[in-house]
Amino acid sequence: MISTSKTARGVEVIYEILLATLGGLGLFLFGMHLMSDALQKIAGSGLRRILEKLTTNRVVAVLAGTAITAIIQSSSATTVMTVGLVNAGLMSLQQALGIILGANIGTTVTAQIVAFKLTDIALPLVGIGTFMKILSKREKVRYWGDFLLGFGLLFYGMLVMQGGVMPLRDAPWVCDIFVHFSTIPVLGVLVGAVMTMIFQSSSATVGLVIALATTGVVDFPGAAALVLGDNIGTTITANLAAIGTNVSAKRVARAHFIFNFFGVCVMLLIFPYFVQFVDYLTPGDPMQMAEAGALPYAARHVANLHTLFNVTNCMLFLPIMGVLGWVASLITPGEEKPRVFRLETLVPTIFETPSFALDEARQELDYMGNEVFKMLSAAEKPLLENKETEKFLEEIDKTENIVDSLQKEINTYLTELSRNSITEKQSREVFSMLQIVSNLERIGDHCESIGKLCKRRNEFNLDFSEEGRKELSLIYHHTQMFLKTVVDAITDTPDDLMEQVQSFEPKLNAMRWEMRIKHMERLKTAKCHADAGLIFIDILTSFEKIGDHAYNIAESLSGLTLGGSRELRYAAV
DSSP states (O other): OHHHHHHHHHHHHHHHHHHHHHHHHHHHHHHHHHHHHHHHHHHTTHHHHHHHHSOSSHHHHHHHHHHHHHHHTOHHHHHHHHHHHHHTTSSOHHHHHHHHHHHHHHTHHHHHHHTSOOGGGHHHHHHHHHHHHHHOOOHHHHHHHHHHHHHHHHHHHHHHHHHHHGGGGGOHHHHHHHHHHHHOHHHHHHHHHHHHHHHTOHHHHHHHHHHHHHTTSSOHHHHHHHHHHHHHHTTHHHHHHTTTSOHHHHHHHHHHHHHHHHHHHHHHHTHHHHHHHHHHHSSSOTTOOOTTSOOTTHHHHHHHHHHHHHHHHHHHHGGGHHHHHHHHHHHSOOOOOOOOSSOSSOOGGGGGSHHHHHHHHHHHHHHHHHHHHHHHHHTHIIIIIOOOHHHHHHHHHHHHHHHHHHHHHHHHHHHHHHTSSOOHHHHHHHHHHHHHHHHHHHHHHHHHHHHHHHHHHHHTTOOOOHHHHHHHHHHHHHHHHHHHHHHHTTTSOOTTHHHHHHHHHHHHHHHHHHHHHHHHHHHHTTSSOHHHHHHHHHHHHHHHHHHHHHHHHHHHHHTTTTSSSSOOOOOOO
């Protein structure tokens, strides 16, 4: 009877431990997510541009990766973004390696923050953050409210986890398990790696390890082994992000695993000395127990070990990044294939960082815009020179299929993105991009129509008058310059874009009207065949519609349609 009672009590205790530990971990992860999401919204979309510009030097690239990861509190966001940049051809493998090395250092800032004894202010921060989020009408204030709420939940989660794992200290079988992590560090590394793969968060694993260490469940060497394993497990995020990407992006993900794996292997060779060195640098005894039953110095020891490992690993691999890139290329063979009918830059895993996702979408819009411009350029010879019509029509048809495919995929991507946690400004930007996609697709349709009109003219052996051909050349090149100006502005919108297009569109409309009048005069004097005249008028109309849609795109790019001050014009089909 006594034995049954003890068993029941044992099961109850284990149940309570699991509830408290999982609940605390859940609060910790939720707090981390809120903090990261809020900081990304506060920082805006300029972070990716910073990475693009600060990666020419490997040392600067490391510093940029460290700083951005520390700011947004997410190494996963940085690595996923980097994979996307490499995938888009905007960053080389060597540049990306520097950023990821820096991201590994930046992510240790979270552990350093957690190591501070801020549990006493956790609930007040939750309260302050909640009131800021609920009561404020200012978007920026609500984001800071999210940050404080997440910060408070993170530390309250730590408090709950510490309370949950505390009973494990008195369980002999638990102590027997964790003692092996000290004597056989490889075992601790494996457990730490698996934990991070499951949690999909290196910070969550480090947070749990700190909770175990501060309660005395695991000693400092055992905690060190778990943290080393965490650094291997975290590489799974970049490798998941690389699924479906190009060869270069896959090599970045593989390189991330390689230098973390080999860095851990090196540390295992000198494991006792490394642990002693961290202990020497960090004040206090990690195994010294306070009156309350906690180990006050253990958290800082774990955090410092996490930071020191990543700094040391970075210093080891920084001089040999070329070799690292070569190894990554060796284990990831293959050549880049030309992109056809599929998006290259849009990686669904980047939805967790909407600001980066929007930047990637803009890159894809730029690609779509250039494909549409290619269609208009392909129509020049059949239209003005009446040469090789079939050849250029095939090119137009092929590009039209690509444009249609891009429209569907970008629309799907932006729609999915809009279902995530995004700001009001980002929501308006998504709407703007959807309008740009629609207008680009309509321009492609009109380019295709021009090609078909040229084909019909040739099939019936029709021709335009010399004056008509000059007019078509004039309106074609004006439309081409108009569209080129708008397409170039997709990725880098000038402040005076609307001033530029306002000089293009009225002139285009005036040209079309004037040319219609002159054409009617030519018909009256029989200088132009009636059937050729109908084709001529339809071509002029197509150019006018291209101009209308180009103007709509410029409005969206300039933000004139986002503030509600001006309605978007939809040109008739």
